[in-house]
Each structure stands twice: as C-alpha cells, then as structure tokens.
Amino acid sequence: MLTKPKWIDVSLTLKSNMMHWPSDPPVSIERVRDMDKGDTVNLSKVTMGVHSGTHVDAPVHFIKGAIGVHQILLDSLIGPARVIKISAKDTIKEKELTKHGIKKGERILLRTQNSINKILHRDTFTEDFIYMAEDAAKFLSSRGIKSLGVDYLSVGGYKKNGSNVHRFLLGAGIPVIEGLDLSGALPGNYYMICLPIKILDSDGAPARVILKTTKTFD
Numbered sequence: 001m002l003t004k005p006k007w008i009d010v011s012l013t014l015k016s017n018m019m020h021w022p023s024d025p026p027v028s029i030e031r032v033r034d035m036d037k038g039d040t041v042n043l044s045k046v047t048m049g050v051h052s053g054t055h056v057d058a059p060v061h062f063i064k065g066a067i068g069v070h071q072i073l074l075d076s077l078i079g080p081a082r083v084i085k086i087s088a089k090d091t092i093k094e095k096e097l098t099k100h101g102i103k104k105g106e107r108i109l110l111r112t113q114n115s116i117n118k119i120l121h122r123d124t125f126t127e128d129f130i131y132m133a134e135d136a137a138k139f140l141s142s143r144g145i146k147s148l149g150v151d152y153l154s155v156g157g158y159k160k161n162g163s164n165v166h167r168f169l170l171g172a173g174i175p176v177i178e179g180l181d182l183s184g185a186l187p188g189n190y191y192m193i194c195l196p197i198k199i200l201d202s203d204g205a206p207a208r209v210i211l212k213t214t215k216t217f218d
C-alpha cells in the first residue's frame, strides 16, 4: 500500500525531571511568571545540560580546540539520511555495519533494540543500552560519513568506551546526534532536518530532529 510522505518527529520532548545521563545536570523548566498567578505573561526559565534529550555533540565535546556546535556545517545535519537496522544485543560492531554499504557523505542513523524497547521513554536511566564498539566508530570515521545518529543518550557505553568512541567520530569532524527516538522510524531512506540550538562554542546543544519518508513502505 502506498502512503503519503510524512514528517516523523524523532526528538524527545524536553520536560522537567526527565531522564538524563547520570552525571549530567537535570532538566528543570519553571514558569517564573505565570498568568494563573496574576502575571501579565507566562514566561519560563530552563536549566539543563546541553546534552539533555535529543541533542548534537560538537567536536569540541571531546577534542580540545575543535569546533563548537554553532560552527557545525548545516549540510552535515540536513539532507538525505538512512536509518539502518542494527540487530546487536550489546555493542554495535564494525562487522554489522560493513554489510550495509555505507558510503562517504551519508548521514547514518542507527536503529537498535533501544528504539524497539523504547528505553529513551523510561523514567530512569538504562545502564545497559546498546552502544557503539570502538571498531565501528573507527570504521565510520574512515568512511567519512557526514553525521551519525544514535538512539540512546550516548554513542559510547555507560562507564565503558565512551571517550574513545566519541574521539574517533568527533576527531574526524563527524557530529553525533544522540537521544534520537527512532521507535517510529522504520529502516529506510529519509530526508533529515536536524537543527541544534546555536550556542556559541558549545560542546553540544539540544536539537529538533525530523525525518521525512522519501520512499513509500508496504
């Protein structure tokens, strides 16, 4: 059956006390002026780490002196993107990626069991999420992809290989989109718009990420 192309919102909704990386600052969104309390406007104050919810890691997150989020080329985050199905139960390895014919200049989003099990939607942090092995990060860096998206809060594991995995990718100038909710995005080809908030020299920024189907599904 043919379906009309449609936009899929793969961003998490930011809200107070939402699940976050354990050592990161929590998210707090507070109405500091409130019409229900007699103020003339509603006006909110937000406090949070820049790696909260769906966000983009800039090279300077792990590479001293590298570019910040406001300098990431829009072209790396906007354009055709491919959602790839990952079957790994623990770590995403080079061996699993090589069979997908990943080419230079692609925007690659990895849909793992994290999305199937919707662990981004849990109230508490999941320590044993599926993450990228170092050989896979090296492989993608050498392929020269434009950007990489993953479906939990970090491309590397919790208290595991996070530093090395980030260094391989960010060191190659590949921005990483983390915290993507790919539960509703089946593997296939899309057009992606990912716009991190333009924060000067920041190591990361929350982003709205949407995908449009570029082909129809059965």
Ligand SMILES: [Zn+2]
Pocket (backbone or CB within 6 Å): 051, 055, 056, 057, 153, 154, 178, 204
């Ligand atoms: Zn991050």
